Amino acid sequence: MNWGVRAGVAMNTHDGESVILAELLQRGVEQYNAKEHNDHLDAIGVKKHISCGVEFIRVSAVMLGNRLSEAIPLLGAYLLSPLLPEEHLPPCKSLCLQSIQSLADNPSHLAAVELNAKHLPSPFNRSAYGQVNCIESATLEQLRDVYQKLFIPNDSILVIAGEVDHKQAVDKIEHLVDGWEASSQISIPLSPSERGTHWVKQDTSQVHLSFAFDGPNATDNHSILESVAISIFGGATSGRLFTQVRQRRSLCYSVSAQYAAAKERSMVRMHAGTTPERAEETAQVCLGQLSELKKGITKEEFTRTIQRMKSRTVMHGESTTARASALWGDQYALGKTRSLEDRLQEIDHVKFEEVNEWLEQRDFGKLTCIAVGPSEIPFNPPF
16 A cells, blocks of 8 residues: 655755654554554554655555555554644654764765755755754644645545455545545745756765766656666666676776656666776766767667566566555556556567667756765766
8 A cells, every 4th residue: 555645845845844744643643642553553464654755755555455444544544643742753853863864874875865956956856854954943833734734635646556355445545535625736936956067075985976867757758768778778787887887897886877757857867886096987988878878779688678677567566565656656647557568568569769769869968967975076978
């Protein structure tokens, strides 16, 4: 089960309110205190997780199908009837601040956070960690106001995947949300992004390089062509990045590229972890390979990648967690869900010539380049 409300950090007046709120939701609901609530979930074998993202706060859970009707009201209570107790606000703030501090110990993740911050327009460039000053100054009244404004059925998405009684689940949910009132949509003004080259100083023996450029959105017909191309480029150990940067030149210990198709603001991200001495060459080879990609792919690369994508789709279908996540993403980005057969058919219909035609006219646009390490790295994109 995967249930989200559009209450992520991009919706906040102050960056970080929803981060604390996601923690505070777990500190008791109207019917039970936090311990009683968790005990009831444990008693029926529910494993749950609450997360705050850029756009959504989501409650996800795994359980046996015959326990779903008992679990729905317990899980829904996180979104519909949380206590938000004042005495739990200080420890929730402390947890959020510790998460921000932990970024210094994970430079690859820090590079990814900084990449989003510079590449995307504000407020969609915010991280799921929030800002220190906003978290420290947040009050309970402020958080309750955020809850009242954002925890509404508008744009809420609920997905259940697995062997369940559909009618019983729908009846249970309809009863649960009866009286849940919608509200006026929130207008989100955008500010320009700060693309280009940026350096985050960190005195380490490593350098983490991250790059981003725009990709087609999920509703674009070219989205599947981009998926195939970027999978060939950097989606596996047989990909061009891994082969050229790591295997042939031994420039880094990790390198990859992923295309994240979204409803809006789709991106291709590329990451490499290396040493200060090899950082500049690593960056140039990565960008050089991206330029080479525009010249097209081979038939062998295409055939191998199509098979890999189909295998991955089938394997993900074996997991109800992965299935629920995929369905949730489809509903958000496309406004509809797709079956495994739909996804496999989409991959099967891709033609080799179409991918090369797409790459030939592909414009990568303005790149964002981030380096986390002891010294600045010159980036010179060859396009």
